[in-house]
């Protein structure tokens with residue numbers, strides 16, 4: 001298809017792997033419809049129709065599950081399936097008569113079909129305790145617990161607008177939670193503990209100093225180690241990434257913060273960052289009951305009070321943040337005021353609070 005030299009470096013060009021119907025209609029799609037929860041229909045200029053069946057997945061899938069999905073794709077849609085950035089599995093069908101049978105077979109095994117239209121989207125999340133070394137909270141465990149509780153909102157499409165909930169297990173935020181309707185963010189609350197011996201043996205001091213985004217780390221030549229200015233530390237864990245002698249994990253003080261009101265879309269209003277709503281909830285494995293309950297409360301509040309089409313942040317902007325805190329029964333504390341030493345350029349100069 002493409003006129004490029006073949007090498008063994010890098011992945012194959014994505015265009016070579018597209019289903020024929022997408023190759024034939026590349027850039028020629030006329031419109032799409034939302035057929036029903038979990039099913040989309042795209043229609044091309046030449047009349048070709050492509051149906052998408054969206055299945056929620058927990059992101060971490062076994063080889064057996066992947067093979068099962070692949071077998072289903074062979075059976076119903078010539079092997080055409082893809083994974084979305086929110087960890088959905090999507091089957092791409094050209095034969096509409098096979099949609100219901102596919103959904104029945106998928107749901108019989110306990111997988112939800114939905115996540116389209118005005119629904120809860122599949123929760124996107126980061127590595128958590130499964131993999132990343134600087135995680136303040138788990139990712140898969142919390143997301144599974146929240147999604148189990150909000151399962152029906154994924155399968156229906158009668159919310160005021162789409163609802164995106166995301167999780168990042170530290171404030172480096174691989175999960176892009178700063179622009180989600182509801183964000184679950186893992187936070188450390190204590191300064192890394194310096195193990196001078198380990199730092200001197202295992203870490204390159206210039207790298208460690210350079211790793212700190214706030215300039216809180218300085219060399220400590222006497223001990224061939226470093227010092228940390230606690231006032232400047234924002235508990236990001238970057239230094240621990242380059243130096244195992246600066247452990248930041250703290251089981252008693254690490255936990256969840258919940259932010260609300262972010263979005264990336266430009267529809268109706270511009271993209272916006274989410275704002276802190278709940279400063280801290282402790283880690284409560286295995287089902288994170290307080291976090292699950294807090295998120296359900298926030299979701300139900302929005303469902304009951306938002307106007308049709310209003311995303312979470314748009315609803316709050318309309319009623320005002322003070323009113324939102326009142327309605328949500330959340331105390332407004334010093335933690336909600338953005339007084340971080342390096343946030344001066346973003347301070348408002350009005351008399352209004354900045355959340």
Ligand code: SF4
Nearest residue numbers: 127132135169170174
């Ligand atoms: Fe690791 Fe932080 Fe990304 Fe979680 S958000 S995977 S802890 S870097």
Ligand code: SF4
Nearest residue numbers: 212233234236237239
């Ligand atoms: Fe700097 Fe982050 Fe380490 Fe604190 S945790 S010292 S801010 S790199």
